[in-house]
Amino acid sequence: MNHNIFRPIFDYFGFFYPGAYMTVLFFSFFMTLPIMIFASKRFNMSLRKMVFLPLVIVPSALVFSKIFHIIFEDMRQIYMDGLRENGISYLFTVMLNPFKPGHVFYGGLFGGFLAGAIATLIVYPHNRTAFLKTADAASICVANGLWLTRIGCFLEGCCFGRPSELFGIRFPQGSKTMFLLYQLDPEHTNLFTDTQPIIPTQLIHSFSNFVIFVFLLKLACSKSPKNPGYISAVFLLSYSATRFLIEFLRFDPRGSFLMFSTSQWISFFLFIGGWKLFQKTKTEKA
8 A cells, every 4th residue: 555665774775666565575585595494394305405496486486477467467569569669678677677567476376386396306306205395395485475475465556456335445546556446447536535445355365375374384384294295285275266266356457368367267277286286195195
């Protein structure tokens, strides 16, 4: 709700201010270190190798989250026009610049998984158990990052929900939410007052992701050992299901196909993959 909430800290040290969302996002990346240290001990994995993985995963996740933003949120023409007007430098300064607005979680998940899978196969060649344990550790990191970054979405004013007098929050006049809402519903949006009450889907999503994060930690700390890959399966099932449902409350512009949004279609197939992994890891002997 306040894009500049962290600006005084950056101004004090003379740093470039990337915005509320990006500040929280990069903070969540720093939080992967203690989680990886915990996971390496809990899953009996090499600390050096586990800590190395985020250095590969994070940049790839950022780049692919921008790519998905361009492809699936109807931004192709806008960016192509910018590329023609500004030259090849625009590709790196704006289109794929991780500090610029415009990120899609599923793009980051895909890019991070791709980079993490390749890195893990190199670090642990022909070791399926190590691959699944690494995926379990990464799932805990992602769940932690998700509940944090959705708070960043709320502060930034993106990813908002549908208008609702029953369960809504007004965003301030001049906010990013107000201008986006005006594009979607100009007849009911006044540019000179606060917005009409809208569902705070960012906070709902943050809460659901926090619950998932705590539950995954509980599974990791359980005295009864879980099969490698079990935690990952639980994450895929729980996140895809909650994301699918929360998408019905979203109102900001995104891509869609038939009656579902792009994120809902991805959630659907992700749930199927998570269910297959869950069935497999549940039946194996720990």
